[in-house]
Amino acid sequence: VVAAAPAAEVPAEVVVLPGDTLWSIADEVAAPDEDVRDVVLRLKEANGLDSVALAVGDRILVPA
Template sequence: MGRHVFGVPMVGNNVAPGAESGSVKRGAFLSHVAVWLRESGEAGRSKLLAVVLSVVVVCLGLGWLTPSNADSATEPMRVVSYTVQPGDTLWAYAASITPEGGDVSRTVRELIDLNELDSASLIPGQRIIVPAE
């Protein structure tokens, strides 16, 4: 019975010159896979496709099972309602509440998400929810 590597029959002598017995030339496995696919025809391609799809499904499944951290705060945020005044901008408000060295653009995105706004534009008289100070 011939040698097999990962279920693929190995043909010919692929031992690298001067190498230990059992080692193979670089790329030998892939060339054997190509020969095996050519010789096994449609059935071999179907088997290979089934194996590849199984590996993909398992990898995706493991990704879905892996717990991930939520991006939300660990405690509820206290908020208040604010009526936008002429000259108010979301960027100016975000800059005033962002800790020193913090990312103002992130605070703007959080305010947009909190208020379900389409953009950072505000209209005088508009009511928005802001974190309580």
């Protein structure tokens, strides 16, 4: 019996809506025991963001 390798996890994508901030998105996707500041940094790195400024319609990748 040969076990298949697990499929690579695909990042989720969030479309920025009016009123959304990187902090609010990070708060929504953070695990219960995860520091939101760490999630904000991870989102910035994954999306090549220099700041936390977002525009409506931006697509933010949320790494698994």
